[in-house]
Amino acid sequence: MTQQFCCPGCLSQKTELDREVHGYRIYLCGNCELAFTFPRPTLQEVADFYHGLNLTDGLYGGQKPFKQAFFALCNKEITKRVTSGKLLDFGCGDGGFLRQCDPQHFQLYGADLHPGVGALCRQQPIEFFTGANVETSLPDAFFDVIFSAATYEHFLDPIEVTKQLVRALKPGGILMLVSIPNYHSLNIKLAIEDWLINRPPAHINFFTLGSLQRLLQQEGLKVLQCWTYGFNLEPVRRRLQRVAADTPVKELVEHGGNTRLAGGDPQKPGPHHRLLARLYYKFPFFELGDKLAVIVRKPSS
Numbered sequence: 001m002t003q004q005f006c007c008p009g010c011l012s013q014k015t016e017l018d019r020e021v022h023g024y025r026i027y028l029c030g031n032c033e034l035a036f037t038f039p040r041p042t043l044q045e046v047a048d049f050y051h052g053l054n055l056t057d058g059l060y061g062g063q064k065p066f067k068q069a070f071f072a073l074c075n076k077e078i079t080k081r082v083t084s085g086k087l088l089d090f091g092c093g094d095g096g097f098l099r100q101c102d103p104q105h106f107q108l109y110g111a112d113l114h115p116g117v118g119a120l121c122r123q124q125p126i127e128f129f130t131g132a133n134v135e136t137s138l139p140d141a142f143f144d145v146i147f148s149a150a151t152y153e154h155f156l157d158p159i160e161v162t163k164q165l166v167r168a169l170k171p172g173g174i175l176m177l178v179s180i181p182n183y184h185s186l187n188i189k190l191a192i193e194d195w196l197i198n199r200p201p202a203h204i205n206f207f208t209l210g211s212l213q214r215l216l217q218q219e220g221l222k223v224l225q226c227w228t229y230g231f232n233l234e235p236v237r238r239r240l241q242r243v244a245a246d247t248p249v250k251e252l253v254e255h256g257g258n259t260r261l262a263g264g265d266p267q268k269p270g271p272h273h274r275l276l277a278r279l280y281y282k283f284p285f286f287e288l289g290d291k292l293a294v295i296v297r298k299p300s301s
């Protein structure tokens with residue numbers, strides 16, 4: 001089947017080749033500023049990649065003390081606006097974010113295309129939606145909050161996923177997206193980025209503050225807050241360790257964190273983890289941070 005060559009963020013055909021990384025071509029949309037790889041991987045290739053990942057507690061680093069402290073800050077951002085109701089983590093992975101949420105005030109839900117996620121959160125009162133195209137199985141106008149970390153860079157069809165999330169939100173509900181790689185980051189501008197994880201079949205969309213807001217506004221969402229944060233030292237570390245360009249993305253994702261948990265309860269974040277997370281998340285990176293964050297609201301009527 002031939003794929004239609006158009007921007008996955010706005011369907012414009014006004015695109016031009018922006019760069020080539022490890023044999024993958026990245027095009028830039030002249031209309032909405034989204035960069036994207038083409039040809040796109042197939043749905044099957046994407047599913048095979050995620051289902052092939054060895055799902056352990058260490059996989060997404062979600063239980064590391066720093067990540068816990070980071071997710072706690074995200075949760076605080078949400079509770080400034082919504083203090084109770086139904087909360088979904090879309091692309092919940094190992095449940096790292098949901099563990100930072102208060103089950104006394106929120107009914108917690110997780111969604112992920114990996115069918116194994118439910119097994120990771122047995123002790124918690126969390127309900128799961130899993131499988132390919134999991135967004136289509138979410139109920140209508142059901143959630144007060146949808147949170148999603150590090151997902152939009154992966155979607156074959158970010159417009160369709162956004163439509164489904166808007167459908168699943170209650171009127172007036174909040175959508176918070178974080179940890180989406182910023183195509184205008186300092187790492188990319190200074191050519192520090194090594195494009196080892198930032199490539200297909202993992203990353204296929206490269207958003208900026210502009211292209212992300214535009215996509216969300218296109219679906220009727222009102223932007224409440226939008227910023228960039230963080231500086232990613234991983235490409236520097238990989239360059240120093242001379243990680244080869246042909247290293248499979250699977251290997252980098254599974255072992256890239258370099259820290260494996262020894263089992264048992266994850267270590268709780270200490271004051272230094274919390275301070276580091278605050279600096280990482282709150283420092284003004286002047287739109288050059290490594291990651292994008294946005295909070296939007298679905299209109300009440």
Ligand SMILES: [Zn+2]
Pocket residue numbers: 007008009010011012029030031032033034
């Ligand atoms: Zn576009």
